[in-house]
Amino acid sequence: MSVEQPQETDELVAQRLAKLASLRARGVDPFAAERFDRTHLAEEVRERFDALAESGEKVAVCGRIVAIRTMGKAAFVHILDASGRIQVYFKLDNVGPEAFSLLEFFDVGDFLGIHGPVFRTRTGEITIQVQTFDILGKALRPLPVGKQKGEEQWYALQDVEQRYRQRYLDLIVNPRAREPLLKRIQVVSEVRRFLEGRGFLEVETPVLQPLAGGAAARPFLTHHNALDADLHLRISLELYLKRLVVGNLEKVFEMSKVFRNEGISPRHNPEYTLLEVYEAYTDLEGMMALTESLVDHVTRALYGGRKFTYAGTEIDVTPPWPRRSMMELLEACAGLTRDDFATLARARAAGERLGLPMEKEHTIGGIIDKVFEKACQPGLVQPAFVTDFPLDLSPLAKKKPGDPWLTRRFEAHIAGQEIANAFSEVNDPIDQRQRFEEQRRMREAGEEDAHPYDADFLRALEHGMPPTGGLGIGIDRLAALLADVPSLRDVIFFPQMRPE
RNA sequence: GAGCCGUUAGCUCAGCCGGCAGAGCAUCUCCCUUUUAAGGAGAGGGUCGUUGGUUCGAAUCCAACACGGCUCACCA
Numbered sequence: 001m002s003v004e005q006p007q008e009t010d011e012l013v014a015q016r017l018a019k020l021a022s023l024r025a026r027g028v029d030p031f032a033a034e035r036f037d038r039t040h041l042a043e044e045v046r047e048r049f050d051a052l053a054e055s056g057e058k059v060a061v062c063g064r065i066v067a068i069r070t071m072g073k074a075a076f077v078h079i080l081d082a083s084g085r086i087q088v089y090f091k092l093d094n095v096g097p098e099a100f101s102l103l104e105f106f107d108v109g110d111f112l113g114i115h116g117p118v119f120r121t122r123t124g125e126i127t128i129q130v131q132t133f134d135i136l137g138k139a140l141r142p143l144p145v146g147k148q149k150g151e152e153q154w155y156a157l158q159d160v161e162q163r164y165r166q167r168y169l170d171l172i173v174n175p176r177a178r179e180p181l182l183k184r185i186q187v188v189s190e191v192r193r194f195l196e197g198r199g200f201l202e203v204e205t206p207v208l209q210p211l212a213g214g215a216a217a218r219p220f221l222t223h224h225n226a227l228d229a230d231l232h233l234r235i236s237l238e239l240y241l242k243r244l245v246v247g248n249l250e251k252v253f254e255m256s257k258v259f260r261n262e263g264i265s266p267r268h269n270p271e272y273t274l275l276e277v278y279e280a281y282t283d284l285e286g287m288m289a290l291t292e293s294l295v296d297h298v299t300r301a302l303y304g305g306r307k308f309t310y311a312g313t314e315i316d317v318t319p320p321w322p323r324r325s326m327m328e329l330l331e332a333c334a335g336l337t338r339d340d341f342a343t344l345a346r347a348r349a350a351g352e353r354l355g356l357p358m359e360k361e362h363t364i365g366g367i368i369d370k371v372f373e374k375a376c377q378p379g380l381v382q383p384a385f386v387t388d389f390p391l392d393l394s395p396l397a398k399k400k401p402g403d404p405w406l407t408r409r410f411e412a413h414i415a416g417q418e419i420a421n422a423f424s425e426v427n428d429p430i431d432q433r434q435r436f437e438e439q440r441r442m443r444e445a446g447e448e449d450a451h452p453y454d455a456d457f458l459r460a461l462e463h464g465m466p467p468t469g470g471l472g473i474g475i476d477r478l479a480a481l482l483a484d485v486p487s488l489r490d491v492i493f494f495p496q497m498r499p500e
Numbered sequence: 501g502a503g504c505c506g507u508u509a510g511c512u513c514a515g516c517c518g519g520c521a522g523a524g525c526a527u528c529u530c531c532c533u534u535u536u537a538a539g540g541a542g543a544g545g546g547u548c549g550u551u552g553g554u555u556c557g558a559a560u561c562c563a564a565c566a567c568g569g570c571u572c573a574c575c576a
Contacts, residue, residue, distance in 0.1 A: 011544080011545060013510095015527070071532055076535050078536085146511070157511070161567070164568090265572095274576080360574090477576065498566095
């Protein structure tokens with residue numbers, strides 16, 4: 001694909017430029033219009049049709065032309081506004097010959113405002129009888145709209161690359177593309193409403209950070225000229241939010257972009273929206289209750305009930321969700337016990353028996369996680385909490401009392417996907433320092449994504465942090481789940497693409 | 501990063517055992533005053549992703565590259 005300025009040598013563009021010139025020659029400048037005061041959206045005209053038809057009241061409606069059918073001395077035009085389509089009817093006798101002659105300079109894609117009463121055609125379609133109209137803008141490039149009859153579409157934009165790169169066209173042309181994107185907006189809105197309703201403060205923390213911590217991932221690098229300092233784009237929200245908990249903000253959340261310098265796939269976008277929530281004086285059980293309530297709230301807001309369908313399977317989010325420990329699940333679905341993971345060599349052997357490549361695995365916990373994902377995760381279809389994660393996977397989670405090999409951490413799984421991750425946060429600065437040191441050793445052993453040693457964060461913990469529960473949810477994945485679409489790109493307006 | 505698949509008119513797609521580049525929609529001209537995937541008559545529109553190669557001849561066969569999709573790897 002190439003992006004070029006519209007050329008007059010392009011036939012379709014040249015025709016539109018000629019029509020623009022013709023309109024201007026008649027004293028009608030499509031780009032001179034600044035406003036149109038509509039009385040109704042298309043949907044409102046349909047909803048209130050009976051009353052509008054009875055009173056004979058004139059309506060004012062505006063939108064983009066998406067279909068034109070001319071019939072000599074009359075024409076039917078469909079216009080599209082934010083609420084949907086509506087048909088309008090131009091008749092020579094109604095608008096007069098001079099105005100009617102302007103129709104020949106209209107194209108699909110142009111903007112139109114019309115005034116007139118409503119009626120129903122012989123075939124029953126609700127229609128506006130145009131008395132006067134204004135041209136509100138002209139399209140110089142053709143709009144790839146197809147034919148449409150009810151829900152059915154023909155010839156609409158299918159090319160996936162063009163749909164992502166020119167999402168505005170996708171949104172005009174493909175109603176089925178629009179729905180998941182609108183659901184995502186609703187998910188974000190309802191999450192915010194839910195948390196604010198429970199007294200959480202929404203905060204903003206730095207995107208540009210000297211150290212990108214709080215998760216195991218590779219960051220993007222950038223440079224601040226005035227400071228002459230290398231900075232990282234954040235990979236998580238965690239460590240700054242916990243600094244705020246230290247600072248007496250007891251209930252905070254942030255729902256914003258983080259950036260991970262990794263591959264792109266239907267389930268990964270380099271920048272994605274992460275929700276993190278922290279609440280002082282609660283623990284992972286508190287975070288479980290919060291997670292259940294949050295997902296339940298959003299599901300009910302979207303669907304009016306506690307069930308929805310994903311990939312043909314009905315999901316029921318009614319709390320409480322079952323809690324199972326990771327080792328318990330591993331034994332049930334793979335027949336593996338703690339003995340199988342007693343040493344790095346034994347753990348690798350267990351992984352290889354399941355056909356997993358183990359060359360790059362440096363920690364027992366990493367192998368357990370990989371084996372779990374392969375053997376157990378696909379089976380976790382209905383919502384469930386998985387608890388007791390290995391210590392070396394969870395350098396920011398409190399150790400499990402009496403079993404310091406494990407942590408007070410859970411993940412929530414739905415439809416075979418991880419949708420939330422939470423724990424009782426480490427608030428012992430000495431423990432946290434040791435964990436960072438352990439991560440440093442792992443990095444030196446070849447684990448590129450190990451957490452960085454963050455001395456500034458340790459200083460904050462040394463000033464004292466209350467016991468705190470923390471929760472993270474990938475909003476794009478949650479939205480894709482709730483919108484029942486297979487790819488994150490279906491809930492991201494402009495997914496990352498290689499530059500053209 | 502690897503494997504597989506795709507790229508032909510503005511849009512959706514045929515054509516791919518090598519032999520003059522096609523259809524529907526859209527566009528343009530003409531007819532048509534309640535049509536609706538409107539209809540009727542006619543016309544224009546192409547660097548077949550790019551660059552090489554094989555061949556008398558390449559959209560078609562081969563190679564490299566570009567972009568995209570899926571799967572895998574990494575991760576959430």
